[in-house]
Amino acid sequence: MALLRHLHLPSAHPHYIPYALANRVQEHLRRGHLDFKDAVSSTSPIRQAREPPPPTLVTFTPSPIYTLGRRQTGPLPAATIARLTAPLRIPSPSQTGRNDHETAATLTPQVLPSPRGGLTTYHGPGQVVLWPVLDLKSPLHKNFTVKCYARLLENTTIAVLASVFGIRAGTTEDPGVWAAASSGREEDARKIAALGVHLRRHVAALGTALNLAMPGPEVTDEGLNPWARIVACGLEGKGVTSVAGEVGGGGARGRVMQMxxxxxVSGKDGPVLGMEEATARLWAGEFSQRIGLGEGVEVVERGEAVRLMERLVREGDEEGGEAAPEQEEREYLARLGTGR
Known part of the structure; x- marks a missing residue:
C-alpha cells in the first residue's frame, strides 16, 4: 500500500527558504507525475509497467513574500511595489512577548506572480505552507473532482485546528479557512488559512497556508505586520488571524507548542524542530487518512530533502535561462551546509 510522503524543507530564523526554491521542488515532483501519465499512455509495455509516483506533501516556512494571483496581469504601481518590499522586522520564534522585538531580523519581502486564483496574499515566518503534490485521478488513493479537492484541503485544516488547538473554524463564501467569530456571524470570521490550487492534467500543486504565529489586526505598524500592507486576497473588511492569536494572551507561542x-507520539513521529514542522506532520497524518491511505506517513529525512534541493539547483545552473536558480537559493543551501 502506498504511503503519503512528507517532505519538510527546513528553515531557521533568520534564514528562511526562498519561495522559488520550494517551488522548484514542487515542480520537480509534479513533473514526475506528468511523466508517468505520459508513459502509461505510450504503447511501450516497458513504460506501461512503471509504478505511479506516490503523493507527496511539501511543507515549509518561506522568506517573506507577497504572491499575486493570475488575475493580476498588469504591473503593480511603483508606489505599491515600494510599499510591499519595504523592510519587515521578523521576531525570533523563541520570543513570547508580542512587543519584544529586540532580536528581530530585518528582511525584505519579494513580490512574485503565482498561478493560483485570487489576488495578493502574503507568506512568511510564523506560517506553515502545505503543498500536496498528487494526481487527483491516481490509482493509489481516492480520486477527487477539483471542487472536492479544494474542500478536502479546507476540511483537513479545519480538523487539525479543532483536534490540536481547540479552535473552531469553518468555511464561508470566500475561499480559505476562517476562525469562527464569538458573535456567530459569518461576516465577523477571521481568515486563519489561505487556499490556492493549480492543476495541470489533474496533477495538483499549491495548497494551503496556515497562520500559526503572526501579528494580528491590532498591530498597525507596516514594519512589523505584513498584513497591514495589503487587503489580504482582495477581501475588503475581512480580518486575518493566527493560531497564536486565537489562543490569545502573552506566552501564546508556548501554549501552542504545548498543544x-x-x-x-514519542518514538513514532521522531524529533520535531519547531511549531511549523510539528503542525505540518499532524496535518500530513490527517490528510493521509482523508485520501484513503491511513494514518501512516513516510517522513523524508532532512538530509534527503537537502540533497534533492542541491541537485535541483545544480540542474538549474546547467540548464540556464529561466530555470537558472537565484542567488538567494544558493545562499540558503550554503547556510544549511555550514549549519548557520
Missing amino acids: LEAKM
Missing part, C-alpha cells in the same frame, strides 16, 4: 507536543 502540539501533546498530540505528537
Whole structure:
C-alpha cells in the first residue's frame, strides 16, 4: 500500500527558504507525475509497467513574500511595489512577548506572480505552507473532482485546528479557512488559512497556508505586520488571524507548542524542530487518512530533502535561462551546509 510522503524543507530564523526554491521542488515532483501519465499512455509495455509516483506533501516556512494571483496581469504601481518590499522586522520564534522585538531580523519581502486564483496574499515566518503534490485521478488513493479537492484541503485544516488547538473554524463564501467569530456571524470570521490550487492534467500543486504565529489586526505598524500592507486576497473588511492569536494572551507561542507536543507520539513521529514542522506532520497524518491511505506517513529525512534541493539547483545552473536558480537559493543551501 502506498504511503503519503512528507517532505519538510527546513528553515531557521533568520534564514528562511526562498519561495522559488520550494517551488522548484514542487515542480520537480509534479513533473514526475506528468511523466508517468505520459508513459502509461505510450504503447511501450516497458513504460506501461512503471509504478505511479506516490503523493507527496511539501511543507515549509518561506522568506517573506507577497504572491499575486493570475488575475493580476498588469504591473503593480511603483508606489505599491515600494510599499510591499519595504523592510519587515521578523521576531525570533523563541520570543513570547508580542512587543519584544529586540532580536528581530530585518528582511525584505519579494513580490512574485503565482498561478493560483485570487489576488495578493502574503507568506512568511510564523506560517506553515502545505503543498500536496498528487494526481487527483491516481490509482493509489481516492480520486477527487477539483471542487472536492479544494474542500478536502479546507476540511483537513479545519480538523487539525479543532483536534490540536481547540479552535473552531469553518468555511464561508470566500475561499480559505476562517476562525469562527464569538458573535456567530459569518461576516465577523477571521481568515486563519489561505487556499490556492493549480492543476495541470489533474496533477495538483499549491495548497494551503496556515497562520500559526503572526501579528494580528491590532498591530498597525507596516514594519512589523505584513498584513497591514495589503487587503489580504482582495477581501475588503475581512480580518486575518493566527493560531497564536486565537489562543490569545502573552506566552501564546508556548501554549501552542504545548498543544502540539501533546498530540505528537514519542518514538513514532521522531524529533520535531519547531511549531511549523510539528503542525505540518499532524496535518500530513490527517490528510493521509482523508485520501484513503491511513494514518501512516513516510517522513523524508532532512538530509534527503537537502540533497534533492542541491541537485535541483545544480540542474538549474546547467540548464540556464529561466530555470537558472537565484542567488538567494544558493545562499540558503550554503547556510544549511555550514549549519548557520
